[in-house]
Amino acid sequence: MSIATKALDVQTTDYLIEAREVVFDFGETPALRGANLSIREGEILAVMGPSGSGKSTLLHCLAGILTPKQGEIRFSGQRIDTLSENKRSELRRNSFGFVFQFGQLVPELTAEENVALPLLLDGLRRNEALSRAREWFERLGIEGLERRRSGELSGGQAQRVALARGLVAHPKILFADEPTGSLDSLTGELVMELLVSAARQDGTTVVLVTHEPRVAAYASREVIVRDGLVTSLTSDTRAL
């Protein structure tokens, strides 16, 4: 190991992202108690578990949004939990995409500006960013909605806009936290179908937090978080 890589704490690994013995507390309440999880490139992994089990906390730790109290998070072998907030923010912009339960679109922006946001934050020129954003409207079947604001979109439309925003910068990993939680069954299926098709086509790794078995069934593998620990129901050989 060279001095440079040692300083960055990089390890060779078969996994794109890993949590090792991760501990996280919300004040006095333990959320993760030594969670381990390894995800291969291109895998679509469902993280299941009852409410309050720590599954969303695990996603936030993996994505560098929360910093574990103990343990390590590694992305492409590099430890990211010890990076500065600036470096982690840059990593989130460049390598990660996000979709949350309620879309969380910026209400002041149009749908296409929302989708273009990650590209604009990354310094792309406005025209180029909007042009790339518009390609996603056709891909996800929401063409014609580009100029609408979030208040003028249905739940399913807003979630597809949020999905486009999560994927527009071609992230290595898409983190999706209950992406269909606020949608009816058929609209949820449509969003999942689009999410999985786009991810498979682009080779994007997906970490999907859900408590719904029908949503988890779109994944290639599932784990369960119980009492802050991760239980693997099956080996990850299927992902190879």
Added chain:
Amino acid sequence: MTLLGLLEREPSHGYDLKRDYDTYFGRSKPLPFGQVYATLARLSRDGKVAPGEVEPGDGPDRKRYTITDIGKLEFETWLREPVEPEPHLQTVLFAKVVLALMLGRSAEQYLDTQRAAHLQRMRELTELKRRDNLIDALLADHGLFHLEADLRWIDTTAARLPYLAQAVAS
């Protein structure tokens, strides 16, 4: 009864009935020809279908069958009746959990294994749905909702295991 329904649509040869049955209802278990003709013979004997004249040509399948008024009435009655809801109060899943608790074995491990098997089947059905065929999707959905109901039971049972262990021990 399904064959009667297909005949209600239009008079058909045995071959047509098998083809349509397999397309809509026999995805995982195609209907053997022998069973088609045996069923048609029985329906004919009971006066629910009427075989037509033997048509000129080669091959054994030269009779076109037509549904009779008795057959139509029977089919209509069947179609209106609700299917018996099946509460499955004594399933194998239930028996395994209770016996595991009774014998001091790991019911949780069994439930996890069962959960993985259910999710694997749900994954297969979801892939089937993704083929963009509405008939496949309808069939797969039926399976998915039933498996999901089992999974909810598995989750609830897993959460109650300590109390269930006490109940079984007492």
